[in-house]
Amino acid sequence: MNLDLRWRLLLIFALLVVCVWAIYPPAEKIHLGLDLKGGIHMVMRVKTDDAVKAELDLSQERIRSALGEKGLAPQKTSSDGVDALVLEGVDSSRIGEVRDLLARQFPQYQVSSPGPGRLRLQLKAQEENAIRDSAVRQALETIRTRVDKFGVAEPTIQRQGTGAHADRVLIQLPGVEDPERVKDLIGSPAFLEWKLVKIPPGVVAEQFRPPDSPEVLTRMFGGKLPDDVEILPQEVITQDGKTALLYWPVTKSSPITGNDLKNSRREQDRFGNPAVGFTLSADAGRRFQDLTRKYQGQQLAIVLDKKLISAPRINAVIADQGIIEGSNFTLESSEDMALKLRSGALPAGMEILEERTVGPSLGADSIRQGVVATLIGSIIIVLFMLVYYRAAGVNAGLALVLNLLILLAAMAYFHSTLTLPGIAGFALTVGMAVDANVLVFERIREELRHGRTVRAAINAGFDKAFNTIIDSHCTTLIAGVFLYGYGTGPVRGFAVTLSVGILANLFTALVVSRAIFDAELALRPQAETLSI
């Protein structure tokens, strides 16, 4: 046995050891996709328009007061589209003064004047992008906090997409089975507000009952709502177990919001029902004290994400601690709400673009079926190769096993995820793995038929099949690479196993299989026949 061959065999053996080491134990080393392990996969979009709009609303307030202080207040301010404001009825003679002030104090806007007495403030693209970007980043942070506290092992929460799609968030929670709860937990903004209930004129406060349609409520105000009042719905459960909506008139402004919270936790009300307890920051506590003193006897609405939870009557002065009661609270939902409030509000609403939940039983079935199919395929193929190529079939079988080991080891090393289509890629790799062997073996047989010696036939077989093998692997690899770039989730797993399998295949067919033949030749240097 010559030195070169010894080195080659040693290298192959070392590779074998490294592969086994990389894979063992497979339960820890091979990462299963959610479609096999079970869990929730979600792609959500942060509605960054909300954040831009909030910024605009804030600016609108500040511009009005800044201009008002100088006696330059416009008659009307309104928003124009998502990212612009329009001031109307600006004093034409002092328009230069107004523009100066705007340029100085609100440099994030590009000011233009589309008509007399009108000014248009366009949010600069750079500023707008920064707002959107920070909204996504904040959302990501908030979701992370919420998921962490929910206690999921190995969650994936990451930003996805570029350019116009940079507002995507990918969330993967392995092993979580309850999608409804998760969606509520991470998808709702959880923006909490306290608002005063505005009783319609001519109604005795104690006798006010919210009607079940907003129109009726508007009529109670004489057909037109006051400027500072808005209508918000409340979900209630009726006697027969159905959900109904009641409409409440509340102030537009919110003296206290979720931003003023220092802490919140699950608690019980005085009847032992689930509720959410909260603690306000010191400053907000003082404001709350003033508020409750001033409006004692009136109803204070607690509003979450523009929906009224409850509207308790202020019976006593409250400082920095209190509880939120609601008829619909369960142990679970009050726990979740406390958690959401603790983690802070999302800067914008979320929209689910894609959601996939796989139950653990389906994943387990998929693994079983996929593995059984791959094993059956492999066994039949190896048996066929043994019958057809006899001793050389052993060679092909060894190459096949090593091929699968390298594939698994590569996946473990690169932390690739094995998915259900990925298992199909395995099965396909098994089928293709012997292709290269077939090409070489057939060529060797042909050369033997032409009367070549065993050694010459083996050399010629590998040499002549080489180009063909490279070609066939390259074309499949091209498709695999494009598939990887295209695919999301499970299909990407297919692309990975297919592509890596092909590379491993190239190695086993050209190096391993060759080394085994050479070893055989070295053992029987004078061989006149070859079992192929």
Place this chain on the structure above:
Amino acid sequence: MLQVFTHANFPLMGRVKWFFIAFSTFALVISVGTILTHGFNYGIDFAGGTAVRLKFREQPHIEKIRAALEGAGLGDVSLQSIGGAADNEVLVRVELGQGQGGPAAVSEGGEISRRVLEALQSPEDFKEKQAGKIDLNMITEADLRDWLGAHLPSGGGGVTTQDAPAIAAALVKYRTDHAGLFASPSELASIPGVTPEAARLLQQQTFLGPFTLRSVDFIGPTAGKELLRNTLYAVFGSAAGILIYVWFRFKKWMWGLTSIIALVHDVVIAAGAVSLTHKEFSVDIVAALLTILGYSINDTIVVFDRIRENLRLYREVDFETLVNASINQTLSRTILTSFTVFIAITALFIYGGDKLNPLSFCLMVGVVFGTYSSVFVAAALLVIVYRYLGARYVKV
């Protein structure tokens, strides 16, 4: 020594090639026709919507389920049995844009699956739930652990609260191994790790719902559209990549062109077969088609390489005879290589479960036609071109 063809010498490039060209044309016309008239049975990946997969304890009444769902105002609902009759699995699909009106914060995705489950709940089960019982077939492991923690005795000689995690894990493991369902309450007592007291408690205070949730998929309208666009990029991208490769490889453009025609032939027929059999057109099918694109050219390369080799060796031989000889010389390996792949895919088709069924079906068709086309499309076209256009286009 076993050999498929020891001294194959079939006259494949004679008149018989016209028969196969006609057959291929026919198959192409049928495929394109079916795709154009019937289109594809787009899966949820592309069409968007909600798909809820349920497994029932007993043979589900499709009509009853349909009636219950229609009563829920979900709009167009399609129902489909999955797997064998004994599997009792049903896939409920709700189209996008139906039954809107969920909370604005979380778009319709979550809403629909919840409403499907609610609609399918029987009044008896609802009563059980009202009475505080839990559904062992739907409860999550975490909730089961909590429930057991609250219901097992806190002290005493037998099973206590402390055993709750172990018992919950044993129950859920058993359920997972049995496709997610307990078939009858009597099973509970025989599960290893569940003590008789715990089993008794469970039998008294829980019930077994008629089904379990296997999976839920929701795809919004934008995701489907983006996927379609990406699919087109991927298909054209890899086709271009392979085209360029083949171009460099064969240098003579006519060789490249005929192999590409064979390739398109295989992919179109595989897609046509998917359309014809109403297999769900999902991302998996795209993966299969791309794989065919990359794989089915292999046999053509084997045949063409041999033709070129022979062209250099036998300069005086008539081209048709030479191609015919080359095909016959490589016939064994052409068939063998495809055969091994075919075995692997067939195993997948038969044993791989329903989720991999469309993918493996599409691959099977692609591999069979890929082998066939390397001889009867690629090589045959080369011979035809040679006869009508002359050596200039074909010879090395």
